[in-house]
Amino acid sequence: MGLIRVIFMITTTMMMLGTRTVSSDMFSASADLANTFRLxxxxxxxxxxxxxxxxxxxxxxxxxxxxxxxxxxxxxxxxxxxxxxxxxxxxxxxxxxxxxxxxxxxxxxxxxxxxxxxxxxxxxxxxMGAKFPKEEDFFGAAQALVRLQDTYELNMTQLARGNLWGRQTRAELTAQDCLFMGKHAFNAGAYARAVEWFEESYILAGLENNKTLRQDQVMEFIQHAINMHDDTLQQTKQRQPMAVLSHTNSFQLPLRERPAVVQRSEIIRSRKYNVGKHISDQDDASNFNALCRGEKLLDDILLAELKCWYDNRHQPYLLLMPIKIEQHSIEPAIYTFHDVLSDEEIETIKELAKPLLARSLVQGKIGTGHEISSVRTSKTAWLPEGLHPLLNRLTRRIALITGLKTDPIRDEAELLQLNDVERGGSTAFPRAGVAVKPTKKGAAFWFNLKRSGKPDPLTLHGACPVLLGHKWVSNKWIRETAQTFNRRCLLDANQ
The missing domain is CATH 1.10.287 (Helix Hairpins)
Incomplete structure (x- = not known):
């Protein structure tokens, strides 16, 4: 069954948020973190x-x-x-x-x-009755911080001193903290990243006068991580002489031979990104991280063709307040409809969803049903149409804006769902080469399927991980089978 997706960006209020854990979800949503802070x-x-x-x-x-x-x-x-x-x-x-x-x-x-x-x-x-953090929560928070540093390529020194992508906070890491982060990266096989964490731990240990640990202790970890990195690099080159290694897990030269800072900056400047439906999984991951960081993957000629406009959709209801449309991509077609919701409607949706929020599940292996993801740590609340009059009004509004049938009672769409998800700033489309930034009151819109009914691989997308803030998202999944006369099928499988 095909689905068309509309995402409403509810709010982007700033607060610190950790991201992921497997068997526990204490910090997978801002509401959980708030309760933990109160505790x-x-x-x-x-x-x-x-x-x-x-x-x-x-x-x-x-x-x-x-x-x-x-x-x-x-x-x-x-x-x-x-x-x-x-x-x-x-x-x-x-x-x-x-x-x-x-x-x-x-x-x-x-x-x-x-x-x-x-x-x-x-x-x-x-x-009594409170939920105290467990071991998996602690390791999950560390894993989240390592992933954030990796995705956004944050300056290690600035990060340790509380600077999160240009915003200075009072949250700082100690030498012991950085050592633990390095251990976590090392255990995950990200040896180059581990070396960076250990080196920062060494610097902080000196600045702290060896308060939390001694520099000579850290030096042992640094050397061990370098040796593991270089041995792994050599083994990979022997198996695959032309292997291209992920920049997030390995430098191209042995770390023993690197000019410490210059080597990494040269790698960053020399990167080349590929877009399109035939790129590799490695390209997907590389593109995704680049888009999350705000890097531009499309050339200026393609970007110059994008535009913004007002549209009343030939609907009397929209004549006096036409929809503000921003185009992000032509192929595939990806848009943002601005100012779709009011502040009052946003608060109503959030209040309806809060008591219903539960950890989101993803499709597991064939025959195993759904399971908790170690990467996607959102919380979901399914809101039935009859729960509140607002939901019915939103369904009619979405139908007017998109020109599609959206009534869940008639099986034209799935229930409106509200997610408390990770936020790094964007929903990234690594194969399309574009990212949609969260805009309060706005709605991102794209077709997951082609006119032929075939899946469109270019719409592969993901939510950038939380760096600083949280994001409420309300999804509307519109069923393809109900759009027989609104979006007619084409026999060409490529369209």
């Missing part, structure tokens, strides 16, 4: 109160010790002389009685009060 705030409040109580307790004990110390400071040649002086001084006698009668009651009370046990009970209450 940590409660924990911090309990710990803060414990610190305050402990410091107050210690202050009382210190005061007792300081009072005693002022007595000890009396000069004397012997212990007998010291005791005689103290015992013969009425002020010392008064302060001695005060310490052991009045002050000691306060000290004893503080010692008997178990603030730790009380804090433990409060923490247990906070954790």
């Amino acid at each position: 940590e705030q409660k924990v911090v409040n309990v710990l803060g109160e414990l610190v305050a109580q402990t410091e107050a307790k210690l202050s009382i004990i210190r005061q007792y010790l300081e009072d005693y110390q002022s007595v000890v400071e009396e000069k004397a040649t012997s212990e007998e002389e010291f005791i005689e002086r103290v015992a013969g001084n009425p002020i010392h006698a008064y302060r001695l009685m005060k310490r052991l009668y009045f002050d000691w009651q306060t000290v004893e009370k503080e010692i008997k009060t178990d603030n730790w046990r009380n804090a433990l009970r409060q923490l247990e209450h906070v954790r």
